Amino acid sequence: MILLTGSWSESTLKKEVPDRRSARQGVSKKTKRVVQRKLSKKYGSVVTIWLANTPVVIISGYEALKDTMIGLGEEFSGRADYPLIMKSTLGYGVLSTSGHRWKQMRKFSLTTLKNFGMGRRSIEERVREEAEYLVEMIKKCEGSAFSPADMLSNAVANVICSIVFGHRFEFEDPQFKFLLQTVNTYFAILSSPLGQLYNIFPRLVSLFPGKHNQLFKDLEEAREYCMLEAQARMNNVDPSCPQDFIEAFVLKMKEEKDKSDTEYHFDNLVSLVWNLFSAGTETTSSTIRHALLLMMKHPDVQERVQREIDEVVGKDRWPSIEDRQKLPYTDAVIHEVQRSMDLAPIAVPHKMMCDTEYNGYVIPKGTMVFPLLSSVLIDPKLWKNPNCFDPENFLDADGRFKKNDAFVVFGIGKRTCLGEALARTELFLFFTSLLQHFTFKARVPPEELDTKPTNCSFGRMPRTYECYAIPSI
Numbered sequence: 001m002i003l004l005t006g007s008w009s010e011s012t013l014k015k016e017v018p019d020r021r022s023a024r025q026g027v028s029k030k031t032k033r034v035v036q037r038k039l040s041k042k043y044g045s046v047v048t049i050w051l052a053n054t055p056v057v058i059i060s061g062y063e064a065l066k067d068t069m070i071g072l073g074e075e076f077s078g079r080a081d082y083p084l085i086m087k088s089t090l091g092y093g094v095l096s097t098s099g100h101r102w103k104q105m106r107k108f109s110l111t112t113l114k115n116f117g118m119g120r121r122s123i124e125e126r127v128r129e130e131a132e133y134l135v136e137m138i139k140k141c142e143g144s145a146f147s148p149a150d151m152l153s154n155a156v157a158n159v160i161c162s163i164v165f166g167h168r169f170e171f172e173d174p175q176f177k178f179l180l181q182t183v184n185t186y187f188a189i190l191s192s193p194l195g196q197l198y199n200i201f202p203r204l205v206s207l208f209p210g211k212h213n214q215l216f217k218d219l220e221e222a223r224e225y226c227m228l229e230a231q232a233r234m235n236n237v238d239p240s241c242p243q244d245f246i247e248a249f250v251l252k253m254k255e256e257k258d259k260s261d262t263e264y265h266f267d268n269l270v271s272l273v274w275n276l277f278s279a280g281t282e283t284t285s286s287t288i289r290h291a292l293l294l295m296m297k298h299p300d301v302q303e304r305v306q307r308e309i310d311e312v313v314g315k316d317r318w319p320s321i322e323d324r325q326k327l328p329y330t331d332a333v334i335h336e337v338q339r340s341m342d343l344a345p346i347a348v349p350h351k352m353m354c355d356t357e358y359n360g361y362v363i364p365k366g367t368m369v370f371p372l373l374s375s376v377l378i379d380p381k382l383w384k385n386p387n388c389f390d391p392e393n394f395l396d397a398d399g400r401f402k403k404n405d406a407f408v409v410f411g412i413g414k415r416t417c418l419g420e421a422l423a424r425t426e427l428f429l430f431f432t433s434l435l436q437h438f439t440f441k442a443r444v445p446p447e448e449l450d451t452k453p454t455n456c457s458f459g460r461m462p463r464t465y466e467c468y469a470i471p472s473i
């Protein structure tokens, strides 16, 4: 929900932005995303809208996003105080923090994720293990119709669990089910009108009954679980060989226990674990879910991917990350799924760290900023065929994979997705393993399949559906 109630006053901005009446007319007819893009087209790359009485600056277009998020990266690196996100992290961890705390937590997370990738069991191994479980689960459906949503969430969440908690869960484990259910509800509410309303009027909405109240209780219980996991490790970590993300953090806690201003404490650990679990589950699993839907909608594309996998990988071994180079069409399809679905149209809202001048505007410290990633992902100047699903967007004339800097689905600048490397590994290995083993078919003819997302706000939630998986091995 966007309420366009006016433009910046002269005291805050040197230049004028949208006229009140024309902006309002736009909102009544179109969805938020379309409104934002239209406004940007009409008023340029810096636009101010008002969410009730809060001004929000929208930055759109590749050049403006590069200039601000990279060129003025430090200034634009804050994270907006989004009430629903704050509710789950209490201002700790990495996703919702800014400044010193954020920098410490981000550096620690990136290094630790990288180390787990290189040491002991590689991240690739963990993903492959889950891909194998997933394929087995789907085989059990024996060709009858099923909904892949939960199976995909389970598989992706288990990869994070294996990294963070050091072990995977059985799909029926009640604790695992509870954590997943909480993440699913969290994203569903975050992307719903209720979530938008809460983000604008948190105190007021808290007074009313609704799904959000149960969610808040569940979030507390999920934090409690993470806390118990951390406490259980306090006296049981081998300093030379931490086995999981929590153990690596506990070692840092011990190392810095005499520093009064240390950021290595339980509050940060619990929120960090929640950040990884929540940001890393729904995003990746719903991308794979959408990828399968697009394969059913475009059987010719599915067939070409399967042919390529057959030629390069064959049927006798599982795909590996090394195969990616040799699977340009498949790689292009995965990129195009992500580009066309535009999962996070406004990234995660940023906040100005200090008063900053950009392009003649002075944006005050603390202002909320939406980096409009959508504006780059559908810019006709940057893509061959921006408005529909077309893997050619990532292929050159010789059929080789063609990288494009405008592929900003993971964000741009200092706050880009911390799990990008993991997400890319997961998308590639899950997608190729699934198409190596099955052909996916819808319950209705392809032309009747609707591939539009169900919710369109903070995130664009792809549809759930039932399908058939016809075994090919």
Ligand code: HEM
Residues within 6 Å of the ligand: 079, 094, 095, 096, 106, 275, 276, 277, 279, 280, 281, 283, 284, 287, 343, 344, 347, 348, 349, 371, 409, 410, 411, 412, 414, 415, 416, 417, 418, 419, 420, 422, 423
């Ligand atoms: C298809 C999968 C994914 C997509 C499209 C995606 C996209 C994004 C985007 C757009 C942002 C915000 C960037 C910004 O604020 O400018 C973000 C942040 C983040 N993502 Fe992801 N993400 C994905 C998977 C993951 C995974 C697997 C993890 C877990 C390891 C993860 C963890 C995070 C975290 C912790 C942040 C906050 C980073 C910060 O504030 O510094 N994401 N992601």
